[in-house]
Amino acid sequence: MEGDRARDVANFMRQCAASLAEQGYHCVPLPVIQPADAYLDLIGENARPRLVTFVAPGGEEMCLRSDLTIPLARHRLAEIAMQPETTAEVARLWAQGAVFRYPSETSTAGGVNEVHHIDVELMHETDSVAADCEVLVLTCTLMELAGIGSMPIRTGDIALFGDFVAALGLSPMLTALVLRCFHHPQRLEPLIAPSTRTKTIRAASIADDLKGPIEELLGLTESHPIGTRSTEEIRERFLRTRLTDMHDYLDPDRGALIREFLALRSSLAAAPEAAAALYRRGGIKTGPGWERFARRVSLLLDGRCSHHKINFEACFGREMGYYTGFVFEVATDQRLAGGGRYDRMLQDLGAHTAVPAVGCALWYERLLAAAG
Amino acid sequence: MAMASNQGDPDGQNNDRGGFLAIPGKGRIQNDTLAFFERLGLDPVRARGGRAYDGTMRGIDGISVNFLPSRDIATGLRQGTIHIGVTGEDLLSELNDSRADTSVAIAMPLGFSRADLVVSVPRYWIDVDDLSDLEEVAVAFRARHRRRLRVATKYPNLTRRFLASHGLADYRIVESLGATEGAPATGRADLISDITSSGATLAANGLKTLRNGLIMRSEAVLAISLAASWTPATLRALRHILDLAAAEHRARSVRELRFRYNSDDKDLLRLLADRFECSAPYGEAAMMIVHCPVRHLHAATVCLHKHGKEIVTAVRTDSIFERSNPFYERIRNLANFSALEGS
Numbered sequence: 001m002e003g004d005r006a007r008d009v010a011n012f013m014r015q016c017a018a019s020l021a022e023q024g025y026h027c028v029p030l031p032v033i034q035p036a037d038a039y040l041d042l043i044g045e046n047a048r049p050r051l052v053t054f055v056a057p058g059g060e061e062m063c064l065r066s067d068l069t070i071p072l073a074r075h076r077l078a079e080i081a082m083q084p085e086t087t088a089e090v091a092r093l094w095a096q097g098a099v100f101r102y103p104s105e106t107s108t109a110g111g112v113n114e115v116h117h118i119d120v121e122l123m124h125e126t127d128s129v130a131a132d133c134e135v136l137v138l139t140c141t142l143m144e145l146a147g148i149g150s151m152p153i154r155t156g157d158i159a160l161f162g163d164f165v166a167a168l169g170l171s172p173m174l175t176a177l178v179l180r181c182f183h184h185p186q187r188l189e190p191l192i193a194p195s196t197r198t199k200t201i202r203a204a205s206i207a208d209d210l211k212g213p214i215e216e217l218l219g220l221t222e223s224h225p226i227g228t229r230s231t232e233e234i235r236e237r238f239l240r241t242r243l244t245d246m247h248d249y250l251d252p253d254r255g256a257l258i259r260e261f262l263a264l265r266s267s268l269a270a271a272p273e274a275a276a277a278l279y280r281r282g283g284i285k286t287g288p289g290w291e292r293f294a295r296r297v298s299l300l301l302d303g304r305c306s307h308h309k310i311n312f313e314a315c316f317g318r319e320m321g322y323y324t325g326f327v328f329e330v331a332t333d334q335r336l337a338g339g340g341r342y343d344r345m346l347q348d349l350g351a352h353t354a355v356p357a358v359g360c361a362l363w364y365e366r367l368l369a370a371a372g
Numbered sequence: 373m374a375m376a377s378n379q380g381d382p383d384g385q386n387n388d389r390g391g392f393l394a395i396p397g398k399g400r401i402q403n404d405t406l407a408f409f410e411r412l413g414l415d416p417v418r419a420r421g422g423r424a425y426d427g428t429m430r431g432i433d434g435i436s437v438n439f440l441p442s443r444d445i446a447t448g449l450r451q452g453t454i455h456i457g458v459t460g461e462d463l464l465s466e467l468n469d470s471r472a473d474t475s476v477a478i479a480m481p482l483g484f485s486r487a488d489l490v491v492s493v494p495r496y497w498i499d500v501d502d503l504s505d506l507e508e509v510a511v512a513f514r515a516r517h518r519r520r521l522r523v524a525t526k527y528p529n530l531t532r533r534f535l536a537s538h539g540l541a542d543y544r545i546v547e548s549l550g551a552t553e554g555a556p557a558t559g560r561a562d563l564i565s566d567i568t569s570s571g572a573t574l575a576a577n578g579l580k581t582l583r584n585g586l587i588m589r590s591e592a593v594l595a596i597s598l599a600a601s602w603t604p605a606t607l608r609a610l611r612h613i614l615d616l617a618a619a620e621h622r623a624r625s626v627r628e629l630r631f632r633y634n635s636d637d638k639d640l641l642r643l644l645a646d647r648f649e650c651s652a653p654y655g656e657a658a659m660m661i662v663h664c665p666v667r668h669l670h671a672a673t674v675c676l677h678k679h680g681k682e683i684v685t686a687v688r689t690d691s692i693f694e695r696s697n698p699f700y701e702r703i704r705n706l707a708n709f710s711a712l713e714g715s
Contacts, residue, residue, distance in 0.1 A: 044520065044541035045532050180511065184539060227494040227556045227563075228517065229509070237509070238499035 008368055013096065015145045016118060016364075023138060025092040025120060030071040032098065036063040038070050042348055043321040050101045052112050064100035064112070068119035069359055071095070073345050076123055080351065087353075091123045096364075118142065121359035123346070129296045131358050132326040132341060133303060139337050139360045140305045143330065146364060147371030151330050152309045155268060156316030157296075158182065159325040159341075160275065163289025164261055167279065168254060173240055178250070178258060183318055188259060193249030257282045264314035271312035272297050296326065322348075326358065336370060337362040390434045391455035391606030393613075394448060397425065397439035401592055404484040405458045412616040432612055434605035449476045452599030455606055456613065458482065462489055462567060462590035466527045475599045477703045479610075480617060485592040489527060491534075491585035492574050493563040494556050502583040503538045506563075510542035513562075524548040524561030527587070531565040534587040553577040598707050607712045614700045619691035621699075626663040628687040631676055633660030640679050648672040653692075663692070 017027065036053045052064040065071050072093055080087050096118045103113045120138055125131040136153075143151065165178050174191070181188040250258070257278060266274050272294040279286050300310065317327035317340065327340030339360030346355035395409075395416060396402045409416050415430040416437050427437040435456070440448070446463035448454035452475070464476055493500050500506055510521045521543040525531045528545045535543065546561045553573055555561040565587060568574055574581065594617070596610065633656065641662075644650040648668035654661050664672045664686075673684045704710065 040544060041520065045543060045545060046536060046541040048532065048545075176512075177508075227496060228559065229494075229497060229513070229562070233512075233516065234497055234499050237512070241499055241505070241508075 009365070012146055012364065012368060016096075016142055019141060019145060020094050020120065020138075023092070025094045028072060028075055028093050028095045030065070030068060030075060030095050030097065032065055032100075033062050034065045034071055034074070036061040038074060038349065039063060039066065042070065042345065047321070050104075052100045052102060066101045067099050067361060068095045068097065068117050069121060069342075069361060070345075070349075072119060072121050072359070073349055073357070076121075076355075077346055077349055077351055088124055090125045091121075093123070094118065094120045115363060116365055118362045118364050119359065121357060123355055123357040125356060125358075128325065128341065128356055128358070129292050129299065131356070132296055133299045135339060135358050135360050136300065136328055137304045139328075139330070139339065139362065140308060142362055142364075143337065143367060146367040148336075148367060150308050151336070152311065153305070153328055153330050154311055154313060154316055155326070155328040156313050156340075157289075157293050157326050158317050158323055159289045160293045161261065161314065163287045163293075164275070164279065164284075165258070166289070167284040167287050168258075168282065169284070170250070170254075174250065181258070182262070182315070185262065185315070185318075188255065188262075191250050192255035193251055254282065262315045264312070266312055268297055268310040268312050269301055275314075328360075332370060334366055335363060336366050390436055391600070391602070391609055392438055392448075392453065393429065393435050393609075394438045394440050394445040394454045394457040394459075396442045396445065396458060398441075401442060401458075401460070401485045402439070404592065405482075408458075408482055408484070412613070412620055414613070414616065432609050434603075435609040446476075449595055449597040450599065451475075452597050452601070454597055455600045455602065456594065456596050456610055458592055458594055460485060460487075460590050461593045462487070462527065462530070462588060464593070464595060465588060465590075466530050468529070474706065475597065476595050477598055477706045478593045478595050479614060479703055480594050480621070480699045482592040482594060485590075487567045487569045487590050489530060489565065489567050489587040489590060490574075490581045491523075491531075491563065491565045491587065492553075492568075492579040492581050495575075495578050495580045500582070503535075503540065503585065506582065507538070507540050507542070510540060514542055520544045521563065522546045522561040523563055523565060524552050524555035525565040526552060526567075527565060530587055534565075538584075553579060596703055596707065602707065602709065602712060604712050607709055611697075611700060615693065615697055616691070618697045618699045619693045622692040622694065623689040624666075626665055626689075626692070627669055628689055629662050629664050629672065629676070630685045630687065631660055631681040631683070633658060637679070640676075643675065644672060648675070 020027070036051065039047045039051055047066075051066055053061055054063070056062045072095055076091055076093065079091075097116065098114050099117050101113050101115075103110050120135065120142075122131050122135055125134075161182050162179060165175055168175075168178075170178065177187070177191055181191070261275070261278050264271070264274055264278070272290070275290060275293070276286060279290070297312075300306070316329075317323055320327055320338075320340065322342045322345055323340040324343045325341035327338075329338040330336045331338075337360060339358070341356075341358040343354060343356050345357060347353070395405050406416055409429070414432060416427055417430065418424055418427040418439055425439050427439060429435060429437050438454070440454075442459045443463055445454060445457040445459040446467055449457045449459070449464070450467050456479075461478070461481075464478070468476075491503070491506070493506065497509070500509055513521050522545075523531060523535075523543050524546045526548050528547055532545060535541075546555070548555060548561075548564070552564050552566045554577060555564055556579065557577060564579065565585075566574075567590070568581070571581065594613075602610075629650070635656075637660075638656075641652060641656070641660075644662055644664070645652075648664055648671060650662040650664045650668070650672060652660070652662050669686060673686070676684050
């Protein structure tokens with residue numbers, strides 16, 4: 001029994017390695033021990049409860065990797081630093097191995113969970129739609145190697161919401177606040193105006209009048225300001241949030257539109273039109289984000305994944321820490337595979353320029369078990 | 373988890389060393405704790421002129437007293453090296469791995485060393501009053517300064533759990549070993565979470581507390597370890613302390629009212645019970661005695677006067693021993709002590 005399973009896994013890994021090599025992907029060995037900061041800086045303190053951390057002899061806080069994506073990104077970053085001439089070259093990387101997490105957020109009792117991932121990442125490809133499709137197709141190929149015939153696949157697109165909100169033409173501050181509603185849906189209601197009138201601000205001129213009094217107010221609190229926020233930051237936010245009759249709100253119609261957008265759910269095929277209909281209702285034009293979305297949908301439907309049941313959910317990706325665009329997941333009662341686009345990660349890790357990146361992690365033990 | 377046997381002591385070596393009671397070794401909490409034990413008629417004495425870390429408790433057998441930093445008492449209780457300890461509830465909660473953590477049980481709150489654990493930001497941040505302001509600032513800060521807000525604290529677990537429950541994740545915790553209030557001024561952190569009693573230290577350091585920034589209210593507590601190995605002797609010592617404490621606690625919370633009583637007054641007794649939560653510990657008698665909660669004292673005597681009782685005396689008692697000790701009953705089940713009793 002054990003021997004059979006081990007043989008299945010070995011066969012599967014061999015086939016994966018061959019298939020990935022065929023597609024131009026290089027296998028990268030990655031250290032199990034990573035600096036804890038890499039995870040905590042990218043994901044925030046919420047990453048900590050399940051992260052297996054310890055302090056190295058030199059005092060630096062380290063951890064056991066809880067995924068392979070961040071170590072791969074760090075690896076690529078190190079490569080770029082060593083060979084800057086390769087900076088813009090498309091990199092196709094994959095890795096496999098154990099990742100570690102505490103099983104529960106509330107307790108470290110019960111030891112450490114060790115699962116095995118295969119992880120594929122495609123970086124520097126400027127045609128983001130082609131790259132998104134390549135990764136999803138590759139994921140399906142690897143799933144088929146595990147014996148999975150057809151699976152429901154959930155997809156979303158965080159950048160599509162960004163495109164929609166941008167098209168609404170709100171003030172920069174209100175746009176930023178609305179965008180945050182993607183991850184915090186309960187923040188939408190307070191942004192909607194209590195009355196039917198849209199209040200707009202002429203903040204620039206009023207702010208000038210108030211500059212003096214606010215400086216005085218700040219001066220009263222402290223002779224030497226402490227902390228790292230500048231007077232300008234504080235004054236700007238104070239004006240925007242405290243002087244409430246100058247606060248601009250969402251009118252109820254646009255608020256309802258945004259709510260409806262976030263509630264969009266359909267088959268992938270129906271998604272572009274469903275989204276476009278909402279743009280039309282709002283009297284706004286679809287932007288480059290919608291174009292990319294539509295192009296991706298048609299490429300996916302024409303391609304190798306088309307026999308899987310792919311859906312679209314506008315709010316999918318809410319809980320996924322660092323994704324910025326296309327996101328997808330294959331799950332039964334457990335996650336079997338999941339990934340997406342994360343264009344900010346390398347820069348957040350210290351790269352000088354933004355590096356477009358998209359990838360996927362596969363829980364291959366679960367895939368093999370699901371295939372039976 | 374809680375074993376009433378020689379867990380952690382398979383060879384039975386520790387049987388004769390007795391249990392360990394730990395008391396804070398310095399500060400106001402030490403004075404208040406010593407006063408608490410003295411009120412119970414117990415007498416904790418530090419050995420060798422009050423400078424040693426060990427001592428005795430006159431009046432209790434089977435237990436030796438250690439004077440330790442409050443933080444060490446909290447860890448000792450969790451690990452089971454200390455059986456009974458006085459320490460801050462904040463320190464115990466900070467070490468608590470999860471809500472289901474069963475290594476320490478609080479036997480009773482002690483009512484002193486009260487302090488609040490709060491989130492505080494520079495007063496200069498006039499645009500930040502509450503946690504939702506802080507959340508917005510955290511997001512904007514990261515975009516502007518290319519790093520996350522840093523929160524200095526001695527309570528990373530409590531702080532993290534609290535901020536997570538309010539939807540904040542865009543920050544980093546910087547562990548502080550001392551002088552946390554000074555961290556924003558020296559640039560080590562952008563804001564803090566820290567214990568405060570009067571708020572004076574915070575104000576002196578140019579900080580203010582967020583409106584909904586109260587993480588927890590803390591006070592000194594008497595706690596017992598469920599991870600330690602308890603023997604019948606150690607349990608007897610615990611029971612002894614808790615009996616004295618419960619008796620003193622009950623006595624402090626009521627006054628003994630005395631008035632003349634006859635068989636027509638049955639309804640009056642019922643009225644006293646329903647409206648003023650009075651109990652009649654000795655039943656009916658010509659010289660009636662009821663125990664009345666202190667907060668109802670005046671109202672109860674007014675009522676008695678209205679019912680024709682000319683003189684009502686109120687007596688403060690030292691200790692009221694009830695056969696069933698509420699403090700003990702609470703932890704008895706948690707620690708599964710019934711196996712050790714009756715020996």
